[in-house]
Amino acid sequence: MSLINPGFGLVIWMTIAFLVVLFVLKKYAWKPIMNALKEREDSIEEALRAADRAKEEMKEMKLDNEKLLREAKDERDAILREARKVKDKIIEEAKEQAGKEASNIVESAKERIENEKKAALTEIKNTIAVYSIKISEKVLREELKDKKKQEEYIQRLLKETSLN
């Protein structure tokens, strides 16, 4: 049974070769490979974590954006509302102003008309008075053409005056 009879020389050579390879591989292969693997795993881990963080940030940013948008919308609505109010107010004021103006104009027109009317009436009165005076003058002249009549009239006038 030479199969289970280990050759001593082979054992020696095997031990030497195995030790050499173990140390060479340990130093020049396994160590750098293990380090590189670990490094890569760490970097992948780190990248995944960063991605998660980015996702989280993205979510937050989205929320922020939404909030901002909502605020902007609200503000826009408020501004619009305000503007509408201002517009209404302006229109209202304008209307009022216009009404007032119109009534003023009407008023002043009326006044003027009144004044004109008065003036016209006064003039008419004056004219009438002038004519009346002229007519009365002429009538008086006609009436008081003789002395007797003049005296009679004076007498009456005096009588009337003393009566007063």
Next chain:
Amino acid sequence: MSDKSAVIKRLPSLGLLLLFIFFVPASFFGQHEEEVHLMTGEEHQKVEEEEFKAGEMIIEHITDAYEWHLITVGDHHYSIYLPVILYDEGAWHVFMSSKFHHEHDNYKGYFISKNDMNAGKIVKLDSDGNEIRPTLDISFTKNVLAIFMVMILMIAVFVSIAKSYQKRRDHAPKGLQSFMEPLILFIRDDVAKASIGEKRYEKYVPFLLTIFFFILFNNLLGIVPFFPGGANITGNIGVTGVLAVFTFIITTVSGNKNYWTHIINAPGVPWWLKIPVPLMPIVEIMGVFTKPFVLMVRLFANISAGHIIILGFISLIFIFGKMSLGLGYGVSVVSVGFSIFMDFLELLVAFIQAYVFTLLSALYFGMATEETHH
């Protein structure tokens, strides 16, 4: 996210599949070569002794040798002759194995034994005519050459991978690197980390990776029946013994107080198993030695058995061919078919045995470094 991890999980099996595809043509071709080789060997033997001994042929193929037989063309053998280094009776003898002329001649009284226990090894005759081994035989044999070649291959492969790791820092693996990475990660995560524990596994990873790839490379090269494969390294009890001894030494050296307490005075065991007859301690101490012993035998037996079966199937062709030529041809179809099937099985065994040896070593390290958890 789940898709990604599924792909990553599928990677090792993908690598395995690739390996199968890669090695099938080689082993196929190898089968053919083996046949040619055996046929010429058989012719050669027919000339000499007109007899084909399957058992001898098989043992010859799976044991160590002083030359590496490449091919026989006609009557001529082509071999790589290796140096024989002997220390005997206070003197060194160094000569090339070509001096034996293919195991037929003796040189300075030394010759290659054909007897049972020393078959294939250099012996000489003592005064009584018994075969005795020289005091020290540290010849650079076929297996030694194969070991050195595998070691150089391993250094070349893994140092180059280490370089590409450094060159392509934090990038995805590429080429040979991506082929080996699943295996490296498998040993690190599923063998070392799982068996030894998160805290202490790192120290043992280089050793575990080295034995895993050493066994795997040798197993795979052992399936290839021609140079530079064909040397039955992991099916050699000396080689598996050395590996087992390394595991034993590392286990013993890293054994902590808890480990030794469990061996000498196992807690939770009834006192009458320890006093007056220390039954449990004896069993435990035996266990310390049987564990590496079993490691050695398991690998050796598995690999040798696979090779013996394949060689047996091939031998059938010649045994039947001796009866009649037609029968030989008929059997060859079945034999080659079975051998191909066995080669596939051997591929599987190559991985399984490398894995089992590494896993058990890791488990022993884990046991040796385990902290108390009572």
